[in-house]
Amino acid sequence: MATIVNTTEEEPTLAVVRSTAQLAWADAGAEVADPEVARLCAEAQQHALAGRWLDMASLMLANADLLLLAPTAPDKAADLECVLTVICNLVTKAESEDEALEIARLICAKLAHQPGDKPTLRIKVLFSLYNLLPSLSGKALVYRKALELAAAGKAADCVVPTFKNIDAFVAYWGIGKPEQRDLFLAVTRILKDHKGMTKEYFKFLNKYLATFDGSADDADAIGAAKEEAAAAIIEFVKSSDLYQCDLLDMPAVAQLEKDEKYQPVYELLKIFLTQRLDSYLAFQTANSSLLQGYGLVHEECITKMRLMSLLDLSGHCSGEIPYSAITKALEINDDEVEYWIVKAISSKILDCKVDQLNQLVIVSRHTARVFGMPQWQSLRSKLGVWRGNIASAINTIQANKVTEDGGQGMQGLMIR
Structure with a gap:
């Protein structure tokens, strides 16, 4: 200042x-x-x-x-x-x-x-x-x-560094949803064409879309969010780093399902988040010009969809995926299985071991394509089990310690 x-x-x-x-x-x-x-x-x-x-x-x-409008020499700018x-x-x-x-x-x-x-x-x-x-x-x-x-x-470079503090600004100012919505929309429009800011652009698109909760107060405004909702979907599909999103749960995105112009875009999102490669290939055959119009490259979509299909397999298995299931879902040959496993691991969306002898992939962790209420409930259930196991282990250790302490006391008494 x-x-x-x-x-x-x-x-x-x-x-x-x-x-x-x-x-x-x-x-x-x-x-x-x-x-x-x-x-x-x-x-x-x-x-x-x-x-x-x-x-x-x-x-x-x-x-x-x-x-302001007169030519200003450098020494006069101050x-x-x-x-x-x-x-x-x-x-x-x-x-x-x-x-x-x-x-x-x-x-x-x-x-x-x-x-x-x-x-x-x-x-x-x-x-x-x-x-x-x-x-x-x-x-x-x-x-x-x-x-x-x-x-x-x-002059975007003058303001982009401040975007990392937006959440703190919003909390400090105490502004309501409509004001937040305008703010996030302004940020997305700056980031849209700013080189190297794709992740940040998608992040603020999500923040903007999340301000619509489907309430009656949003009824008039939500229709104006269709273009940004479609843009968020396209950015997610394009990205080689994003394999999870909550777009399907957002009212601003859900409205596209019945929209004449954007319904195919919504269908594409559903395929990437809930279905497998075969569904995408069928969609692409019927909508190739639409995908090209949004700048989507078919080969890149196939790559991402194979990884998403692998995540879907991981979510439905009991920790072990046969090679045969992977070759079928990803539409690949047997000798390509390990390549796609390594690709998933390097993308940090899968942790697993490969049992080559038994032709199995043993999954220890995978990224959930969507993380909604069912996933939260599953996580809560797992945490409950882990908490019970830890409590049981602590009780066992304490019981053993009491037994050992008692035995040492008896030994001292006998020596005397």
């Missing part, structure tokens, strides 16, 4: 009004310029004496475009930032949070005008404004405006 240090006898806000007024009337000649500059300075002084900081902000911002920081500092003088918020809105609107010009500086100033604002709702507003400016000004 920038700190204002007054280096002149004139109050910083008045100095800014004077300098911008002189710049605005520089070409008018002294006879016209001097009275206008004096008038604006007198008006600013009246606002300051009366504590009318919203009016002061309007006055100071009136000529801000002259600074001067421009200083002027804008003085304007932002007005929110600390406001007599109420509402007045501070209105001042912030004026500043945001001015900085959002022609965002392609000096976008980095504009975003930096918005972050300074964020730190100066007292209200949490005001901070949330300014952060959103910074995201919008970054997107419009093609």
